[in-house]
Amino acid sequence: MRPNLAARLGVWSAHHRKTAILGWLLFVVLATTIGGASGMVTASDDEMGVGDSGRAATILQDAGVEEPAGELVMVSSKTADGWRDAASDLSKALTATGDTREMQAPLPSEDGKDALLRFEMKGASDDAADRVQPVLDAVQKAKDDGAANGISVYQFGDASSEKHLGDLLSDDLTRAEFTAVPLALxxxxxxxxxxVAALLPVGLALTACMGAFGLLSLASHQLHLFETTYSVMFLMGLAVGVDYCLFYLRRERDERAAGHDAETALRIAAATSGRAVLVSGLTVMVAMAGMFLSGLLLFKGFAVATILVVCVAMLGSVTVLPALLSALGDRINAGRIPFLNRKNKKGVHASGGIAGKLLRPVLAKPKFFAVGSAVLLLALAAPALGMKTEQLGLEKQFGSDAPLSVSFREITDEFPGGPAPAQVVVKADHAGDIESKETRAALAAVMRDAGKGAELTVHKSAGVAEIDVPLPGDGSGAESKKALGELRDDVVPAAFDGLDAQAYVGGDLASSEDFSDQLSKGIVPVFAFIAAVTFLLMLFSFRSVVIAVTSIGLNLLSVGAAYGVMTAVFQHGWGAELIGSEQVGAIENWMPLFVLVVLFGLSMDYHVFVVSRIREARDSGLDNRAAIREGITRTAGAVTGAAVIMVAVFGVFGTLSMQDMQQMGVGLGVAVLLDATVVRMVLLPSLMTLLGERNWRTPRWLSWLPRVSHGEGPAPEQSAPRPVPSATM
Known part of the structure; x- marks a missing residue:
């Protein structure tokens, strides 16, 4: 039988080691250098918009209306009017920075103990965070000076929060890199x-991430990216890069443990694990492509980033890795650690002993373990039935004790709706019509219904008007959502009914609601695409409808359990303190779709690797139960190691400062842990045992499918099935 593509790539690389290694290094250097020189282009807030809020932002952008970055500073005192001197001094200090404009007179609170300073940053809002430091310094000085006199100062705004977010993301990514890499090593x-054996997967994964980072920077000039995209890419790249190398290296070691010489062991590893890496990588990339169907720029960026890093890691694993293994030979075991260096009698490593012992009762009582593991996963998934999603504001992202969150809470308590007003944007068909009698009357009606605090701005030359409407409550809760709904469904449509004008409601809360609505619409086609692609790839790989259907079912159980744990921890606060987090009452609205796509892709790493080994054993002549035992035990070491690394990497993200990073880390970490233990070690073997030979039957209507080899057998005299080694994992 002709060797498969992975085997041919492995053999070529082993025979052309210098070309493969230098070619890989050249690619990484060029991609990193060119990508770094081009820089990354991030998406503006306007580009991220969808729905009516997105249309409102587009109208303002097309009209050339620059939305300045607004800032709020509240000065609080213990007595009525006690804030006046401090507020006056602070107002002068802010003006003296030269970075502010439109400084308004202090707005007192109802009890007279607080005053709100409102102003805008000069220049474009997109780079206001880079120019806000003098303002922050002035506010901090006022805070320090006022502390002795019982004066408190709180600041929250577009520029200050964006700067804080940028600094936090940079610090978190650095911390993740310096923590995850040593953990994996x-x-x-x-x-x-x-x-040496430990350094090889980490080194290959890191170089794959570097090359992919460069390619992503180039791609960002066509598809603008969100700030967290690089964090997602690093997380995925390190996880899959190490996993692919681990699968390959484990198989090569197992073949050496079986008595094969280095060249034969490498050829078999290339044909088996290399093929599994290609199938798995392709499945992950196609699954990630489903995010393009979401209709959201955020997910399109995630899709490009993950596809690039998985593709680079996959290609590196089947090209440069065989070349490195061939060049190193037995030196792969250099730097041995005696108390960790467990070997078999032939002096090389083997795996499967512990897994064989754990698997024995599962295969003996498959029905009991199948039902028990399924009930466990469903129980973990149960809290997801009450999952609530929202676009978490920055005050929730940073934690309730963060200075920015405290400032937001204090300001909204005294001046509801201030930091996040709704924005009614009106565009007349002709510029002059914005001042027509009918349009002025409609604008006046909106202002009247909007109540106290509404502000009207008319851009005559562009034919555009905008009304800032403060929302009651904290700007994101039930009270605010109710007011926004009335504004969108009743006030604005009634005011502009029959007029030749476009009227849309935008703002932070409106953007969050529109984003969530688009997500709810997009998740169905995304899931349908991923499920269909997974089914077809598994069908073509294993010529079995049963295997393809169970693959989707097992993945859904893992995803459901992840949803349940995320909801329990972050929405309800169960055990949140144990991981340094807190209850926020909701899940970040983009998280469920992202977790679904990523887990469907990552689960296939284990599934393809394990089922390929089971099918390989079945093709060698073993019966179904023996093939399951052989496949599970032979892959246990690699799956366990890969899962521990993934959980560790995801766990690092679960300890970062941002709430969405915590949710992503915990959700993915728990799902991978359950997938590699409960699903792959208990549910999969018990279910396949119960299904018996039905696992491998190909219906007549699918007999046209090509037969795919799942192994690269050794020489005839060595082709008899090997007994499972008794060494530990």
């Missing part, structure tokens, strides 16, 4: 017991 040292 330490786990690999335990898994392989040798320094």
């Amino acid at each position: 330490g786990i690999l040292l335990v898994a392989f017991g040798a320094v």
Whole structure:
């Protein structure tokens, strides 16, 4: 039988080691250099918009209306009017920075103990965060000076929060990199017991991330990216990059443990694990492509980032990795750690002993373990039935004790709706019509119904008007949503009914609601696409409808359990303190779709690797139960090591400062842990045992599917099935 593509790539790389290694290094250097020189282009707030809020933002952008970055500073005192001197001094200090404009007179609170300073930053809002530091310094000085006199100062606004967010993201990504990489290296040292063997997967994963970072920077000039996209890429790149190398390296070691020479072991690893890496990588990339169907720029950026890094990691694993293994030979075990360096009698590593012991009762009582594991996963998924999603504001992202969150809470308590007003945007068909009698009357009607605090701005030359409407409550809660709904459904439509004008409601809350609505519409086609692609890829790989259907079912159980745990921890606060987080009452609205897509892709890493080994054993002549035992035990070491690394990497993100990063880390970490243990070690083998030979039957109507080899058998005299080694994982 002709060797498969992975085998041919592995053999070529082993025979052309210098070309493969230098070619990989050249690619990484060029991609990193060119991408770094081009820089990354981030998406503006206007580009991220959808629905009516997106249309409102587009109208203002097309009209050339620059939305300045607004800032709010509240000065509080213990007595009525006690804030006046401090507010006056602060107002002068802010004006003296030269970075502010439109400084308004202090707005007192109802009890007279607080005053709100409102102003705008000069220049474009997109880069206001880069110019806000002098303003922050002035506010901090006022805060320090006023502390002795019982004066408190709180600041919240577009520029200050964006700067805080940018600094936090940079610090978090740096912390993640410096924590995740040593963690992965330490786990690999335990898994392989040798320094070189542990460094190889980490080094390849990091170079894959570097190359993908460069390519993503180039791609960002066509598709603008969100700030967290690089964090997502690093998380995915490190996880899958190490996993793919681990699968390959584990198989090569297992073949050496079985008595094969280095060249034969490498060829078999290339044909089996290399093929599994290609199938798995392709599945992940196609699954990620489903995010393009969401209709949201955020997910399109995530799709490009993850597809690039998975593709680069996959290609590196089947090209440069065989070349490195061939060049290193037995030196792969250099730097051995004695107490971790467990070997079999032939002096090489083997795996499967612990897994064989754990698997024995599962295969003996498959119905009991199938039902028990399924009930466990469904129980973990149960809290997801009450999941609530919203676009978490910055005050929730940073945690309730963060200075920015405290400032937001204090300001909204005294001046409801101030930081996040709704924005009614009106565009007349002709510029002059914005001042017509009918349009003025409609604008006046909106102002009247909007109540106290509404502000009207008319841009005559562009034929555009905008009304800022303060929302009651904190600008994001039930009270605010109710007011926004009335504004959108009743006030604005009634005022502009029959007029030749476009009227839309935007603002932070409106953008969040529109984003969530688009997500709810997009999740169905995304899921349908991913499920269909997964089904077809598994069908073509294994020529089995049963295998394809169970693959989707098992993945859904993992996703459901992840949703349930995320809801329990972050929405209800169960155990949130244990991970340094807190209850926020909702899940970030983009998180469910992102977790669904990523987990469907990552679950296929384990599933393809494990089922390919089971099918390989089945094709060698073993019966169904024996093939399951062989496949599970042979892959247990690699799956366990890969899962521990993924959970560790995701766990690092679960400890970061941002709430959405915490939710992503915990959700993905829990799902991978359950997927590699409960699903792959218990539910999958018990279910396949119950299904028996039905796992491998190909219906007549699918007999045209090509037969795919799942192994690269050794020489005839070595082709008999091997007994499962008794060494530990």
